[in-house]
Amino acid sequence: ISFSESLKSVVSPKDLTGRIGGDEFTLFLADINEKSEIEDFLAMLKADWEERQKALEIQDKISISAGITFTSGGNVSYEALLNKADQALYLAKRTGIMSLCIGNFYSGEIRRTYGN
Numbered sequence: 001i002s003f004s005e006s007l008k009s010v011v012s013p014k015d016l017t018g019r020i021g022g023d024e025f026t027l028f029l030a031d032i033n034e035k036s037e038i039e040d041f042l043a044m045l046k047a048d049w050e051e052r053q054k055a056l057e058i059q060d061k062i063s064i065s066a067g068i069t070f071t072s073g074g075n076v077s078y079e080a081l082l083n084k085a086d087q088a089l090y091l092a093k094r095t096g097i098m099s100l101c102i103g104n105f106y107s108g109e110i111r112r113t114y115g116n
Contacts, residue, residue, distance in 0.1 A: 006048040065092040
């Protein structure tokens, strides 16, 4: 049982997921457009991941940090989106356990919105 199994259980067939190295995964979520929707998605992912860790009797729990960026479409490359999400991820990792940081692709602003 792995984190990738948790991802598989919560993403839709329209979504694109992949492991980009070590403990980092990239997700392009097709039908999520609002902050509340990403928070709901991450709550489902966190719950699934915690259940899998309990089943494995893992003593030192492994938390999730996420860097998110949104776009309204248009002429934005995956590379540019990934770069902005990566910046938000590293801010989330610096700020604490189970952190979520959302970057505004157009303004460049990144805000911590969730977590300890």
